[in-house]
Amino acid sequence: MTCSEKMGSFYSGITCQDIPPHVMKKARLTLFDFLCVLRLGAKYTVINPIIKRYLVSLEHPEKYTVLGLKMKSSLEHAVLGMSVVSHGVELDDGHLSSATHPAVAVIPAALAMAEKCHSNLRDLLVSIVVGYDCMIRFAKAINPKHLSLGFHSTSTCGTLGAACAAGWLLGLDSEQLSHALGIAALQSAGLQEMLHENASIKPFQVGKSSSAGIIAAELAALGSKSPSKVFEGQYGWFNAMSNNDYRETDLWDRLGKHWMIMDTYVKLYPSCRYAHAAIDSALELYDEGYRMSNVKNVKLYLFQQGINEVGVFKVPSQYEDALFSVAYSIAIAFQYGKVRIEEIASNLQNTRILEFADNIDIISDKQMTDSFPREAGSRIIFEDDNGNIVVRENKRARADFDTPLTDEEYLLKAAQILENVVHRKYIDVLWEKVVLSDQKMDVKEIIELMNEMGA
Structure with a gap:
């Protein structure tokens, strides 16, 4: 046959x-x-x-x-x-x-x-x-x-x-x-x-x-x-x-x-999946007290295919490009502690966020590239306002096939993305x-x- x-x-x-x-x-x-x-x-x-x-x-x-x-x-x-x-x-x-x-x-x-x-x-x-x-x-x-x-x-x-x-x-x-x-x-x-x-x-x-x-x-x-x-x-x-x-x-x-x-x-998050591990890291760091104001010299290490797809538009000029900008999404995460379609769409003229995104140095990592597509991870390295070097690495993003959402988390995602669209x-x-x-x-x-x- x-x-x-x-x-x-x-x-x-x-x-x-x-x-x-x-x-x-x-x-x-x-x-x-x-x-x-x-x-x-x-x-x-x-x-x-x-x-x-x-x-x-x-x-x-x-x-x-x-x-x-x-x-x-x-x-x-x-x-x-x-x-x-x-x-x-x-x-x-x-x-x-x-x-x-x-x-x-x-x-x-x-x-x-x-x-x-x-x-x-x-x-x-x-x-x-x-x-x-x-x-x-x-x-x-x-x-x-x-x-x-x-x-x-x-x-x-x-x-x-x-x-x-x-x-x-x-x-x-x-x-x-x-x-x-x-x-x-x-x-x-x-x-x-x-x-x-x-x-x-x-x-x-x-x-x-x-x-x-x-x-x-x-x-x-x-x-x-x-x-x-x-x-x-x-x-x-x-x-x-x-x-x-x-x-x-x-x-x-x-x-x-x-x-x-x-x-x-x-x-x-409303973004290409290849940006999600980095967004996870940025949101974790936000919860620990890090903001755009106390984060500088940011370096983001990604696998090469990820850079090809989400590293092109560091400073997006239009909404659809923002969905493929890992740097922009990271800036949104450090500013708001959440990355929803509303934040993505409403900050395209926000000079502070765009400058932060533009200053992120995106670097291809050979080990991550070799691990793709088994993994689609990231590593964020930056200096805080006390001169300390902070490193956060995620090998895979949340809600993967072997770390599935619970029923309650499916409902929570729905409620969050549709909060300003339909009644609960x-x-x-x-x-x-x-x-x-x-x-x-x-x-x-x-x-x-x-x-x-x-x-």
């Missing part, structure tokens, strides 16, 4: 009984976190007005809900819109060694298809689990080579996860899902260059990826086929995406026994429906609640 045939055979055969309870619980928490981030993105994602004008201009049948844009559109464009909205605030979950953010590619496709198929919560959760698993396995297999070639893994591999999730909900058989994955692979695209200029377009890459996945599933359902060796062929996906520098073992390791959604992290009662009701309710609940109840929340 070819790679696509093996994957199609495995994922099409998954039933609800195959997913252990603890994995279903993680899927519930993941969905809750995604919906809260999407609601925040409805207010703060920069490109929202442009995407909405684009969708309105298409004059498609308005059948499916575009959460975050307060409108309806065609199936594939509903997916595009929800993905863009949710990815624009850099608070979505992720998987470190695959360099992906699965939620913003997989869940919009799953939600839209669940609305179309009148699915219940249980089936939506299973589709999320299989979509995550497929996406992460492919991305993990081709990284870090894929990343070094300039590709954006969430976009290139999100098509596969979205196609798998949507295809499972459609009830595609083994052959159909195999072709859906192949059609998705043919549409893989996404470049990291957008991190270096006009980063507001970044969510569009992921939105297009998620939309392409759902199109792939629908084409396969109608009988469309793809090359049988679309992945491993001479001119196939593995060669194009990694120069054939990939590990096939990552595709099959513990397949069906370990679900990759269990290895995802949660973001606590809505968060509690959303928690009740997504995390605690009967799995037979119709997904439309979640969509209706999100509409009530202003999404």
Whole structure:
């Protein structure tokens, strides 16, 4: 069997009984976190007005809900819109060694298809689990080579996860899902260059990826086929995406026994994950009494890939660039003792914060670089106002896969990021429906609640 045939055979055969309870619980928490981030993105994602004008201009049948844009559109464009909205605030979950953010590619496709198929919560959760698993396995297999070639893994591999999730909900058989994955692979695209200029377009890459996945599933359902060796062929996906520098073992390791959604992290700050260990350190130091006023000669040691992504905009001139500035986030942390979207957005003209960020010396650390992507740590060294040298190192950020948030911490994150967006009662009701309710609940109840929340 070819790679696509093996994957199609495995994922099409998954039933609800195959997913252990603890994995279903993680899927519930993941969905809750995604919906809260999407609601925040409805207010703060920069490109929202442009995407909405684009969708309105298409004059498609308005059948499916575009959460975050307060409108309806065609199936594939509903997916595009929800993905863009949710990815624009850099608070979505992720998987470190695959360099992906699965939620913003997989869940919009799953939600839209669940609305179309009148699915219940249980089936939506299973589709999320299989979509995550497929996406992460492919991305993990081709990284870090894929990343070094300039590709954006969430976009290139999100098509596969979205196609798998949507295809499972459609009830595609083994052959159909195999072709859906192949059609998705043919549409893989996404470049990291957008991190270096006009980063507001970044969510569009992921939105297009998620939309392409759902199109792939629908084409396969109608009988469309793809090359049988679309992945491993001479001119196939593995060669194009990694120069054939990939590990096939990552595709099959513990397949069906370990679900990759269990290895995802949660973001606590609106910033690229590669900045989070440093932000953790700065917030710890703030709690110990350190402020911008008594901190000087700051040196930040990072792994090289982290510098490539969060060390470019030391002094951001616009909001979307600030989400990729570790220096700016550290300055915010030392000033306020918290790093939320409100602080990120409101201090772009704050000369004191910008000067502090500009004076941070960002240095590539070989040991950290060699440890990436197993770890994505940082080391902060500075001099206090008494001349003492202070060192703080974190090898990994909080809320990683093996230090997961508790239920209470998920709720706390939601309350903090949505404090100035929705009333707390809505968060509690959303928690009740997504995390605690009967799995037979119709997904439309979640969509209706999100509409009530202003999404």
